[in-house]
Amino acid sequence: MRSLFCLFVFLLTLTSNQEKSTETELKNYTTLNLSFIDFDPDKHKSFINIKIENGLNPIEQQLKISDGGKATFSAVNDEKREFILNYENRTFSLIISPNEVLNMELAISDLSDWESKLEHSKITSGENAITNNLILKTTFYLDSLINSATKNYTRNSESTNDLEYKNKRIGSMQKHLSVFEKYISDNDINDKSFIDWGTAKIKYAAGSDLLIYPFYGPTNRAMDDENEYFNFIEEVFPRYDYELTYHSYLKYLESLSMAYIIMSNISNTYSTERELLTNKKISNFPIAIKMLKKLPNNTERELTVAYLYKNSERIPDTYKDSLSNFVGNDLASQVTFKREDITQNIVTLIKNYDIPKDEKDSLLELYQNTEGKVIYHDFWFTNCAPCMIELPNYNDLIALTNQKDVEFIFYGANMPNEEWSSTVDKFKLKGKHHLLTKNQMAFFEKYFGLYAFPHHQIIKSNGQIGDKVDYLVLPKNLDIINKLIDKHYVSK
Numbered sequence: 001m002r003s004l005f006c007l008f009v010f011l012l013t014l015t016s017n018q019e020k021s022t023e024t025e026l027k028n029y030t031t032l033n034l035s036f037i038d039f040d041p042d043k044h045k046s047f048i049n050i051k052i053e054n055g056l057n058p059i060e061q062q063l064k065i066s067d068g069g070k071a072t073f074s075a076v077n078d079e080k081r082e083f084i085l086n087y088e089n090r091t092f093s094l095i096i097s098p099n100e101v102l103n104m105e106l107a108i109s110d111l112s113d114w115e116s117k118l119e120h121s122k123i124t125s126g127e128n129a130i131t132n133n134l135i136l137k138t139t140f141y142l143d144s145l146i147n148s149a150t151k152n153y154t155r156n157s158e159s160t161n162d163l164e165y166k167n168k169r170i171g172s173m174q175k176h177l178s179v180f181e182k183y184i185s186d187n188d189i190n191d192k193s194f195i196d197w198g199t200a201k202i203k204y205a206a207g208s209d210l211l212i213y214p215f216y217g218p219t220n221r222a223m224d225d226e227n228e229y230f231n232f233i234e235e236v237f238p239r240y241d242y243e244l245t246y247h248s249y250l251k252y253l254e255s256l257s258m259a260y261i262i263m264s265n266i267s268n269t270y271s272t273e274r275e276l277l278t279n280k281k282i283s284n285f286p287i288a289i290k291m292l293k294k295l296p297n298n299t300e301r302e303l304t305v306a307y308l309y310k311n312s313e314r315i316p317d318t319y320k321d322s323l324s325n326f327v328g329n330d331l332a333s334q335v336t337f338k339r340e341d342i343t344q345n346i347v348t349l350i351k352n353y354d355i356p357k358d359e360k361d362s363l364l365e366l367y368q369n370t371e372g373k374v375i376y377h378d379f380w381f382t383n384c385a386p387c388m389i390e391l392p393n394y395n396d397l398i399a400l401t402n403q404k405d406v407e408f409i410f411y412g413a414n415m416p417n418e419e420w421s422s423t424v425d426k427f428k429l430k431g432k433h434h435l436l437t438k439n440q441m442a443f444f445e446k447y448f449g450l451y452a453f454p455h456h457q458i459i460k461s462n463g464q465i466g467d468k469v470d471y472l473v474l475p476k477n478l479d480i481i482n483k484l485i486d487k488h489y490v491s492k
Helices: 129-147 162-186 192-215 228-236 247-266 268-279 285-292 299-311 329-335 346-352 357-366 385-400 417-427 438-448 475-486
Strands: 013-015 029-037 047-052 059-064 070-076 081-087 090-096 101-107 122-125 374-380 406-412 432-435 455-459 465-468
Touching (some): 029 090, 047 070, 047 438, 059 070, 059 438, 090 101, 090 129, 090 192, 101 129, 129 162, 162 192, 162 228, 192 228, 192 247, 247 268, 268 285, 285 299, 299 329, 346 357, 346 438, 374 385, 385 406, 385 417, 385 475, 406 417, 417 432, 438 455, 438 465, 455 475
Parallel strands (some): 029 101, 374 406
Antiparallel strands (some): 013 070, 047 059, 047 081, 101 122, 374 455, 455 465
16 A cells, blocks of 8 residues: 655645636646536535545645635645545545646535435546546445445444444445445446545445444443454455555544544453553553554554544553654654644634625624633534434533533524524523524534534633533533533633
């Protein structure tokens, strides 16, 4: 497998109102020109999000769509990569090479309908036009095929046991690969990039489901890394002749690192070791490292260890300087890479964001009289089951913080106004409430990373963006969340 981890310099040039008019002499200069069919700035979301796979630290950018329906992204890019685009939570991939100018027509009707087959969108020119049109043509087909498998979230106290689920999910994966191979044969497709992309998508969707299943729902303290269940790892690892590293693969390896973190926290096998570590007041990080060292010493193990370092909240001092013992220097530099902190306060960010004045003003109104306060945000909609489970508990959380300077702002999304207002009334929710427009939601996608619901985000008392809260607002978690809120008070 080609090494993904040669760091490269990105030059971002975003233009909304005109296409690039002069030739650049930069080498490996990649340009993506998007043209939105039937775009109406008064009706449609004016932003599209783009992510470029770059190892542990993907490049993420939000593009503004001009009133004429144009958006352009340009960058210095030294190798063939997968770009992930997201509009209205509809996600699709493109493969882009150095020096490529890729021109694409996107139909708003395709992007705003999650059931759309993207049949009205197409690549009009570009080095990888054949590959990308195949990807667009089959994205809905492959997503539907993968979603036909039994999912991790079906687990409950009476559901299939772990080994039965593993066999069932691996069986589904093998069936999907056979169906995909037949599709390739029937349509006489020989495009390697497309075939590798589709194969990876199928395999790592299965891997991600398998990693979550044992830990979804009732806690399975009997699960450890020696369990027969984890033999699936050998069945979903890749061939080594993929020409580029795919998003689905990296997402799987990040989930794999999280599975080891969970087992280090809950597995009965490591209870004695945890007790010893707890007495020393350090995290369970050494247990997770110990488990990962049992894996074959290859690229997959290096990546998984790197994700472990990157995503662990507490790393004992004795391990902080030992990353180079597990991974190469290029990968280690990505782990230690720090994104620049956003120092502007939330009000300034809103004022500077390029949306219509009425949409901007309705957001700013919510932050009046919040100076010096911690602000807790909740993003929800009625068809989100976890959101609806949380809502009845919020007044209890608010009561816990009643003596403090805390503001609660509830943002509804993806629902009609009447449905939103009746739900707020039903639960008699305190705090401030607002139903987001599509452009307002784009602001929170950019600055809060809002892509899934429910989403909880805290603003520090100085107005700067604080932590995302991963705990559901349930009775058992209220004290923990309250302590997290306390941490966001900043001394003047």
